[in-house]
Amino acid sequence: DIQLTQSPSFLSASVGDRVTITCRASQGISSYLAWYQQKPGRAPKLLIYTASTLQSGVPSRFSGSGSGTEFTLTISGLQPEDFATYYCQHLSNYPWTFGQGTKVEIK
Amino acid sequence: QVQLVESGGGVVQPGRSLRLSCVVSGFTFTSYAMHWVRQAPGKGLEWVAVISYDGSNKYYADSVKGRFTISRDNSENTLYLQMNSLKAEDTALYYCARVDLKYGYYTGFDYWGQGTLVTVSS
Numbered sequence: 001d002i003q004l005t006q007s008p009s010f011l012s013a014s015v016g017d018r019v020t021i022t023c024r025a026s027q028g029i030s031s032y033l034a035w036y037q038q039k040p041g042r043a044p045k046l047l048i049y050t051a052s053t054l055q056s057g058v059p060s061r062f063s064g065s066g067s068g069t070e071f072t073l074t075i076s077g078l079q080p081e082d083f084a085t086y087y088c089q090h091l092s093n094y095p096w097t098f099g100q101g102t103k104v105e106i107k
Numbered sequence: 108q109v110q111l112v113e114s115g116g117g118v119v120q121p122g123r124s125l126r127l128s129c130v131v132s133g134f135t136f137t138s139y140a141m142h143w144v145r146q147a148p149g150k151g152l153e154w155v156a157v158i159s160y161d162g163s164n165k166y167y168a169d170s171v172k173g174r175f176t177i178s179r180d181n182s183e184n185t186l187y188l189q190m191n192s193l194k195a196e197d198t199a200l201y202y203c204a205r206v207d208l209k210y211g212y213y214t215g216f217d218y219w220g221q222g223t224l225v226t227v228s229s
Contacts, residue, residue: 001169034215036152043202043219044152050212087152091206091213094166096142098152 002026002090006099012107019075021102023088028068032091035064035073038101039084047086048073078104109133109218111203116223119193129186129203129220136184137161140206142216143177143188145199145225155201156188171197193227200224 003026013019023033031051036044046055048064051071061076075082083106088099115127129141143155156167156177165177176189186203201223204216 032213036215038152043221044216046215046217049209049214053214055214055217089152089154089215091215094157095168096154096157098154101151 001095002029002092002097004088004090004097004099006086006088006102008102009100010103010105012105013078014107015078015080017078019078019082019104021073021086021088021104023066023071023073023099025069025071025090029090029092031067033064033066033071034089034091035062036087036089037082037084038087044087049091075104080106109205111205111218111220113201113203113220113223116201116225118226118228120229121194121227123193124189124191125193125225127188127190127201127203127223127225129188131184131186131203131205134205134218136179137181140208141177141179141186142204142206143186144202144204144216144219145197146202146222147196147199150199153199157206158186190225193225195227198225198227 005024007022033051035048038044052064063074085101085103087101110132113129119125142157158165158177174192178187203220205218207214207217
């Protein structure tokens with residue numbers, strides 16, 4: 001099975017900061033990677049798919065990059081509503097595993 | 108609008124069974140593969156199972172293989188998860204989710220239900 005490792009697991013940031021979260025895959029997954037945002041008590045929300053495509057309705061301050069084994073999610077200009085937990089997920093072969101999550105909190 | 112509504116969760120003793128349902132509306136159910144994803148309290152997301160649009164293909168996480176069965180009734184727009192031989196570690200919020208396909212690529216889970224809580228405890 002493909003393992004996904006996110007770093008950091010936790011980060012503290014201020015409104016307006018540029019934030020980068022990394023997701024590393026245990027083997028190459030081309031661009032079959034998605035990013036989600038989850039707020040407490042809510043279902044996850046799809047942000048990015050195929051590593052860099054912004055899901056409809058998602059603000060352009062979110063961006064994704066990478067291919068193969070290393071991927072990044074960047075939030076350019078953190079907004080109050082962006083404080084949440086972020087997960088990567090590969091969509092290569094089954095099982096479609098998730099990373100362990102990165103919690104973004106207010107500094 | 109697209110809606111996915113799970114039901115069937117509850118408190119169950121270890122070793123017993125439970126069947127979850129997910130009724131969908133607002134899209135053509137027969138055109139989409141469907142998944143179950145779970146989240147233990149305070150933990151991350153765990154992919155559980157997938158069923159193809161026509162029910163002909165199914166895949167499971169190793170943690171549930173042989174105990175859980177995913178199925179669907181396309182005439183009723185309903186997805187199911189039959190959970191047998193439940194263990195304490197199956198305690199979680201169970202979500203059903205739709206995966207879209209664009210230009211031949213899976214996009215990820217674009218719609219999720221609100222989840223149904225399963226608690227396995229004696």
